[in-house]
Amino acid sequence: MRKRRSKYALNVSVIILLVILLITLNSLSLAYKDVAGLPFKSINSTIIVQRNGNVPENMTGVVLSCSSAPIGADYLSKVKGVDGVKDISDGLLLWVFDHDNFKRVFGVNWNDGFGRGIVSEISVGSAPQTSSEVLVDKAYADHYDLGVNRQVSVSGVDFRISGIIESSGKNVIPSDVYVPLTSAQTLAYNSRNLQATERFSETDVNVVFVDVDQVNLKQVSQKLNNILSVGQSTGGNTPTGQVIGSYSIYTPTSFENQISSVFKLSDQLTLILSLIVPIGAILIIANSSSHTLLERRREFGIMKAVGFRNRDIQQVVFSETLLQVLIGYVAGLILSFIVIALLARTTVSVNVPWEVGGYPHFLLPNPNLAGTVLTYLLPISFQVTYALLSGAIVVAIGLLTTMILARRINGLKAMEVLRYE
Amino acid sequence: MSDLITVKNVSKTFVKARAVSNVSLTVKDGELLAIQGASGSGKTTLLNLLTGLEQADEGEILFDGENITSMNEDQLALFRRGHVGIVFQFFNLIPTLNVVENIALPLFPVRMARDDMLNRGKVSAEKVGLSHRLDHYPNELSGGEQQRVAIARALIVDPKVIFADEPTGNLDEKTGGMIFELLKNLNKNRDLTIVMATHDQSIAAASHRIIKLRDGMINNE
Numbered sequence: 267m268r269k270r271r272s273k274y275a276l277n278v279s280v281i282i283l284l285v286i287l288l289i290t291l292n293s294l295s296l297a298y299k300d301v302a303g304l305p306f307k308s309i310n311s312t313i314i315v316q317r318n319g320n321v322p323e324n325m326t327g328v329v330l331s332c333s334s335a336p337i338g339a340d341y342l343s344k345v346k347g348v349d350g351v352k353d354i355s356d357g358l359l360l361w362v363f364d365h366d367n368f369k370r371v372f373g374v375n376w377n378d379g380f381g382r383g384i385v386s387e388i389s390v391g392s393a394p395q396t397s398s399e400v401l402v403d404k405a406y407a408d409h410y411d412l413g414v415n416r417q418v419s420v421s422g423v424d425f426r427i428s429g430i431i432e433s434s435g436k437n438v439i440p441s442d443v444y445v446p447l448t449s450a451q452t453l454a455y456n457s458r459n460l461q462a463t464e465r466f467s468e469t470d471v472n473v474v475f476v477d478v479d480q481v482n483l484k485q486v487s488q489k490l491n492n493i494l495s496v497g498q499s500t501g502g503n504t505p506t507g508q509v510i511g512s513y514s515i516y517t518p519t520s521f522e523n524q525i526s527s528v529f530k531l532s533d534q535l536t537l538i539l540s541l542i543v544p545i546g547a548i549l550i551i552a553n554s555s556s557h558t559l560l561e562r563r564r565e566f567g568i569m570k571a572v573g574f575r576n577r578d579i580q581q582v583v584f585s586e587t588l589l590q591v592l593i594g595y596v597a598g599l600i601l602s603f604i605v606i607a608l609l610a611r612t613t614v615s616v617n618v619p620w621e622v623g624g625y626p627h628f629l630l631p632n633p634n635l636a637g638t639v640l641t642y643l644l645p646i647s648f649q650v651t652y653a654l655l656s657g658a659i660v661v662a663i664g665l666l667t668t669m670i671l672a673r674r675i676n677g678l679k680a681m682e683v684l685r686y687e
Numbered sequence: 688m689s690d691l692i693t694v695k696n697v698s699k700t701f702v703k704a705r706a707v708s709n710v711s712l713t714v715k716d717g718e719l720l721a722i723q724g725a726s727g728s729g730k731t732t733l734l735n736l737l738t739g740l741e742q743a744d745e746g747e748i749l750f751d752g753e754n755i756t757s758m759n760e761d762q763l764a765l766f767r768r769g770h771v772g773i774v775f776q777f778f779n780l781i782p783t784l785n786v787v788e789n790i791a792l793p794l795f796p797v798r799m800a801r802d803d804m805l806n807r808g809k810v811s812a813e814k815v816g817l818s819h820r821l822d823h824y825p826n827e828l829s830g831g832e833q834q835r836v837a838i839a840r841a842l843i844v845d846p847k848v849i850f851a852d853e854p855t856g857n858l859d860e861k862t863g864g865m866i867f868e869l870l871k872n873l874n875k876n877r878d879l880t881i882v883m884a885t886h887d888q889s890i891a892a893a894s895h896r897i898i899k900l901r902d903g904m905i906n907n908e
Binding site: 564567569570572573574575576577581582680684 | 735773775792793796844
């Protein structure tokens with residue numbers, strides 16, 4: 267009896283393991299995909315478009331963030347006209363090399379989707395009401411001892427700080443100072459260095475946020491790529507030497523590769539899972555079959571001798587298998603729930619491509635660190651779908667096991683077993 | 688006494704040997720019949736043919752007028768469950784079930800509440816004097832006790848006949864004598880037909896009738 271109990275315990279353990287692997291790894295894989303989309307939630311969009319341009323010879327005064335190029339109204343209208351695009355927001359990201367410090371300045375339209383996202387992150391103060399009011403990132407404000415109602419100077423133009431936001435580590439394109447878009451456009455238009463590098467019109471922007479339904483994402487992304495690439499040559503070189511195309515289109519899919527290496531494992535683990543599931547199933551079947559046939563042949567022979575029909579024995583075996591499957595499944599569900607609850611307390615980092623919201627590489631010791639790192643709580647949750655899927659798989663394993671045993675039980679002759687064993 | 692079992696020209700051949708050859712006999716209702724013979728004479732095969740555990744190659748066996756040689760495997764299982772109790776030389780108890788569960792085993796496939804089943808098992812255990820051993824497992828019992836469990840298991844279906852294959856063959860003389868007394872009392876007090884294969888001369892002598900087998904054939908009756 268002890269021997270059989272240990273075999274039952276092994277079967278139940280294998281089922282528990284299968285359920286945990288199926289639910290947890292698939293949920294992890296789903297979370298991994300969701301993580302890639304999180305940076306886009308803060309900008310109320312699903313696609314970021316930038317045009318790639320030239321790098322200024324001298325990093326002085328106001329320049330476009332490297333290596334972006336101006337995007338004019340004609341391009342904006344092309345983007346707006348693509349089927350599936352719900353809304354667009356635009357902005358102008360500038361690098362400002364003032365005599366005493368460097369700052370990233372983002373021109374924002376407070377009323378569009380991106381602007382509303384920025385305003386919603388104000389922790390102190392209020393949204394700018396005039397063209398001379400700005401928001402300042404908390405890290406920058408702390409470093410330069412700035413606060414609400416204080417002045418911040420951008421290329422010689424003074425702005426009043428109306429609020430402080432915490433964008434660092436949250437926003438896909440973080441900045442130090444968020445100014446009204448028109449004010450940023452004026453700063454850019456008046457910059458000689460910028461105009462010497464790229465021809466900038468006073469209504470140009472250099473970042474476009476496109477809001478698209480998730481289902482249309484791939485199609486729209488492809489259409490944007492086709493439309494914007496027509497007649498364009500390469501855009502230039504990144505500060506790290508990479509040749510880049512005339513446009514860069516970033517989607518959650520393109521961010522998946524930027525997720526920390528731990529999460530890259532999840533796809534590999536899911537792949538391994540697809541191997542473990544059948545192997546686990548084979549283990550259960552092999553274990554139960556050998557257990558039944560080698561150790562229970564005599565028992566089944568006795569049952570037949572005292573009046574059990576084949577179907578009566580099959581019912582006994584089915585009940586035993588069902589009980590093991592049920593115990594294993596319920597225990598697996600509970601343990602999966604606990605594992606997922608623990609995983610949900612971990613954080614995951616997303617490295618935003620340098621070109622999206624990079625920091626001047628020459629101001630950092632390592633150019634590879636110039637990209638933005640965003641940190642999120644792992645968006646993993648217990649998925650009922652996977653619970654049902656794992657349930658279906660273990661039931662199938664149970665049925666398969668019972669079917670195989672049923673065939674063998676049918677072929678068992680009571681006296682052959684009792685005579686020779 | 689009326690005929691309970693009628694065997695007509697039954698033969699059974701295994702791969703190399705003819706185990707039972709053209710056997711005909713009758714068993715009366717309420718009879719205590721001993722089938723005697725040396726090892727390999729065909730006693731066990733004949734009993735297995737009578738219980739439907741083996742299929743005859745030739746001939747027919749009528750049980751209470753019903754031809755069991757034409758039954759399929761499921762029908763034979765139901766026949767055994769309904770009419771027959773079997774006692775084996777090596778007890779054939781299931782080691783993972785306790786005494787009362789082993790006794791109640793033939794009732795497991797019957798639609799019956801588990802408590803009712805076990806209560807019937809307890810009643811059957813009482814008949815063989817095992818009420819004090821209900822929770823024990825076979826490996827905790829002596830040979831005689833294990834054979835009593837097997838007899839109680841045979842009795843639980845309220846059979847018309849008990850087939851016992853060398854029921855004392857694996858027991859010492861004293862215990863074997865007690866087991867035979869038990870079977871004899873069941874025959875006498877409950878009018879239960881008992882067909883028993885044995886090579887024990889004294890046990891055979893105490894039966895109502897002896898059939899002697901030699902090389903698969905009835906030597907004398």
